Amino acid sequence: MMHISDGILGLPLCAGGFAAAALMTGIGSYKLEKDEIPKIAVMGAAFFVSSLIHFKIGFSSIHLTLTGIMALVLGYRSILAVITGLFFQAVMFHHGGLSTLGVNAVVTGLPAMITAILISLFLKNKKNTFYSLGASGAAFLTTFLSALLAWGILSLSGNGFSGVAAIFSLSHLILAGIETVITFFVIRQILIVKPGMLFVPPGKEAAPGSDPAPGKTQVLESVE
Amino acid sequence: MEPDRYAHLSSPVHNWDPRIKAVCLLLFTVVAITVRTLPAVSAVLLLAIALIAFCRLPLPFLFRGLKWPILFLLLMTPVLLLTSGGTPWLRIGSLILYKEGGILACFILLRASTLLLILAALFGTTGLNVLMGALQQLRFPPLLLMLLNFTYRYIFLFREDLKQYFQAAKLRGFSMQQGFRRIGTGINIMTSLLIRSYEQSERSLEAMKLRGFQGSFRSLRTFSLNKGDWLKGLSSVLLLLAVLYLEFML
Numbered sequence: 089m090m091h092i093s094d095g096i097l098g099l100p101l102c103a104g105g106f107a108a109a110a111l112m113t114g115i116g117s118y119k120l121e122k123d124e125i126p127k128i129a130v131m132g133a134a135f136f137v138s139s140l141i142h143f144k145i146g147f148s149s150i151h152l153t154l155t156g157i158m159a160l161v162l163g164y165r166s167i168l169a170v171i172t173g174l175f176f177q178a179v180m181f182h183h184g185g186l187s188t189l190g191v192n193a194v195v196t197g198l199p200a201m202i203t204a205i206l207i208s209l210f211l212k213n214k215k216n217t218f219y220s221l222g223a224s225g226a227a228f229l230t231t232f233l234s235a236l237l238a239w240g241i242l243s244l245s246g247n248g249f250s251g252v253a254a255i256f257s258l259s260h261l262i263l264a265g266i267e268t269v270i271t272f273f274v275i276r277q278i279l280i281v282k283p284g285m286l287f288v289p290p291g292k293e294a295a296p297g298s299d300p301a302p303g304k305t306q307v308l309e310s311v312e
Numbered sequence: 313m314e315p316d317r318y319a320h321l322s323s324p325v326h327n328w329d330p331r332i333k334a335v336c337l338l339l340f341t342v343v344a345i346t347v348r349t350l351p352a353v354s355a356v357l358l359l360a361i362a363l364i365a366f367c368r369l370p371l372p373f374l375f376r377g378l379k380w381p382i383l384f385l386l387l388m389t390p391v392l393l394l395t396s397g398g399t400p401w402l403r404i405g406s407l408i409l410y411k412e413g414g415i416l417a418c419f420i421l422l423r424a425s426t427l428l429l430i431l432a433a434l435f436g437t438t439g440l441n442v443l444m445g446a447l448q449q450l451r452f453p454p455l456l457l458m459l460l461n462f463t464y465r466y467i468f469l470f471r472e473d474l475k476q477y478f479q480a481a482k483l484r485g486f487s488m489q490q491g492f493r494r495i496g497t498g499i500n501i502m503t504s505l506l507i508r509s510y511e512q513s514e515r516s517l518e519a520m521k522l523r524g525f526q527g528s529f530r531s532l533r534t535f536s537l538n539k540g541d542w543l544k545g546l547s548s549v550l551l552l553l554a555v556l557y558l559e560f561m562l
Contacts, residue, residue, distance in 0.1 A: 093385065093424060094424050094428060094431075095420050098348070099342070099345050113453075113456070120455070125458055125462070126516045127513040129461075129513075130463075130510075130512055130516060131506075131513060132463045133462075133469075134470050134506055134510075135506075137467060137470040137471050137474055138505055138506060140471070140474070141498060168456075168459055172459050173463075176463065180315055181380075182377055182378070182380065182381045185424075185427060185431075186341065186427075186431060187344075248396035248412055249396075250396075251391045251394065251396070252391050252395070270502075274503050277500070278506070282507045
């Protein structure tokens with residue numbers, strides 16, 4: 089995934105991004121229990137490291153954002169993991185930037201939060217295959233909305249960015265297709281092995297098939 | 313991947329109190345993204361270069377960090393030249409390069425270089441754990457600090473886990489070349505990492521509860537200010553005000 093780099097946006101957009109990210113963080117941390125903090129941080133680190141895996145496609149390679157899967161695992165709290173992930177991407181790899189951290193948090197985190205809400209409304213108590221298909225649709229939606237937001241923000245920067253905005257958004261759309269497929273298979277495996285790790289909004293029922301069936305941990309053992 | 317690898321060195325910026333350093337470099341960032349005239353943008357870049365010179369960080373380390381972002385921005389230059397519109401500058405066949413696109417590309421490159429140098433100066437001279445302690449004393453939101461602390465610890469752990477998974481897979485004939493079967497193995501490895509990370513998070517929480525975790529961290533690190541810290545801070549602020557004068561008054 090490409091983030092908006094330092095230097096592209098001016099003060100008004102950067103400040104607006106931080107304000108919006110602060111609001112989203114407030115929503116994401118609403119009624120946050122102290123027990124959830126290690127989970128969000130550890131899963132955030134896992135997603136950060138997982139996004140470093142490169143998949144070779146033709147003559148190029150891509151690395152995924154996994155924001156769709158993050159939305160399924162962390163729900164609307166995924167914004168907290170997104171912000172920490174973006175921070176470390178900016179600091180460790182100079183990917184994105186600190187001045188554009190707020191804007192990138194909105195571009196990546198807002199679609200994840202929207203998707204998490206839609207999932208909790210439409211996918212609860214669904215069977216594994218339907219849930220996986222819904223999850224992959226959610227991943228496509230997340231990346232598609234990120235592309236739209238990025239296009240909008242770059243277009244707001246000025247007329248000179250119209251070409252850059254178009255290329256940026258097109259690359260996101262291509263990524264959306266790939267993420268859709270990969271999310272289907274990842275969620276399908278999680279539903280078999282550890283369905284309890286999928287996000288359950290407070291007060292709702294557990295994810296489909298909460299207790300993994302005996303003997304279904306073979307998937308992990310076969311990797312090592 | 314370790315931005316604070318040389319944080320143990322000694323220089324005027326290394327020895328600067330991290331709290332004042334963080335505030336001043338934040339102000340520097342704000343000024344850098346505010347200025348829009350060429351003299352002011354050039355002035356902030358010169359200030360950033362001077363700051364990096366004072367840091368005495370190894371040049372290969374700096375180049376490694378700056379190489380890819382600058383390259384990405386250079387790749388954006390032809391797109392800006394061709395699509396910005398405005399005053400035609402050069403015609404190559406049927407392609408028209410626009411003057412406004414060239415100016416915008418130069419402007420972005422100068423500003424991005426400034427911001428990257430500021431980032432390198434802050435995180436190259438201050439250990440991340442020290443910086444977290446400084447931000448805690450500056451009343452940074454404690455939830456975000458805790459998340460950053462936790463995440464930082466586990467990134468390196470999971471990176472090692474990922475290396476082991478790929479090593480184990482390679483010993484069984486796997487390689488990340490094109491092919492659906494191999495992409496499938498990559499997906500399996502990613503899923504294993506996510507599931508084991510989730511289980512790790514549950515164990516970490518239980519371990520922390522057993523050690524009295526109440527939902528917040530207390531840092532025992534103390535900082536002390538001296539005249540040199542205040543002098544550096546004051547000098548920084550005055551220089552930034554001079555840049556703003558250049559931007560708005562001249």
